[in-house]
Amino acid sequence: MLASAANEPEPFHPPSIAEFFPQVFLFMEPTVSWLGSEEPIFGINRIMLIRILAALAIILIFVLGTRKMKLIPTRGQSIIELGLGFVRDGIVYDLLGEKDGRRFLPIITTIFFMVLAMNITGIIPFLNIAGTSVIGVPLVLAIVSYIAFIYAGVKKHPGAFFKNSLFPSGVPWPLYIIVTPIEFVSTFVLRPVTLTLRLMMNLFVGHLLLVLFFAATHFFFFSAGGFFTLFGVGTLAFGFAFTVFEILVAVLQAYVFAILTTVYIQLALAEEH
């Protein structure tokens, strides 16, 4: 490795997948047999702690922030109203209308702010890893989204929802041989899978990139030294740029997850064709 060229013994620390699975330090018991190994059921590791911290931050901000709301908002209240109004008017009411939107507003608001808060921990100093970069949260939220749109469809078109989604009308019946499997896979299989993987992989890779840039910077500055310090300046600049980029990704992925869930619900409600 490059580190061997330097006289300092400290080697280059590359990012590793182990960072996403830190040691469980609390509630190691009870365990359950899971995928061939014994795993703690309620284990708390660094990632879980970060998620709980993010959740506490959301609860604190929104419960305290909406406690004494005034008709003419103060500056803090304006920001909270702006955030909630963005999800309400910009995503939910815009796509579902006010009547249907009101029913699904809590779920979509929760999804948006939960994803946003757990994404943003990826660039908060000392936390430095996104709560959504481990598959649990993306998977749970994708399942919530999946249940929500199927519930919406079944409630709106009892008995006809699955038929409508799998056998779209206006298609000559022999084409159902091709159309129905495609519709099934795209609607009932790919939607939750893509929701999960899009969110998780964005944040996962974002974390690896940041670690790579900052670990390299550290290595170039303190282990390699000399001529390599110049590389360090470059990697530091990239690290900075990608930190800013991660803010964009954090907001964008939260928006994408929320709006896709809303679109799925909208399609299920509108399924008339």
Next chain:
Amino acid sequence: MLTTPLFLAEEAGETTQNPLLPAPYDIIWSSVIFVVLLLVFWKVVLPRVQALLDERAAAIEGGIKKAEEAQAEAAAALESYNTQLAEARAEAARIKDQARADAARIEADLKARANEEAERITAQAHQRIEAERQAAFSSLKTEVGSLALDLSEKVVGESMDDARSAAIVERFLADLEREGANR
């Protein structure tokens, strides 16, 4: 595919995990956090915001209504002022007409009374003139008679007895009157 560590995962001294396979605690804590956050938004935050929005909408609607009321009031006031103004104008015109008619009537009255007075004065004057003429005529008649007698006595030189003289005067005067009538 992702079960192999990216670089030197064995450094961490753990069994490497497939990042696509969730650990049980991962799922459980994610679900717990989701449920808690859902309850917070559903039962606490969003109802508060909705109440605020309703209140704000009511306030805005109330404001609009108040403004509309004020406008209607102003319009009503304007209308009443206009009617009052028109009434006042009509009243003024009526009073002016009345005054003009009164003035004309008074003028005509005065004129008529003045004419009457003038006529009355003229008539009185005529009467007086006539009476004076009569008086003058009768006094003249006696005086002329006696003068003529005196004169004739002087001419004749002797006096006549009263009976005769009276008869002569009567005859003379009758002649005079006749002459006056003939002329």
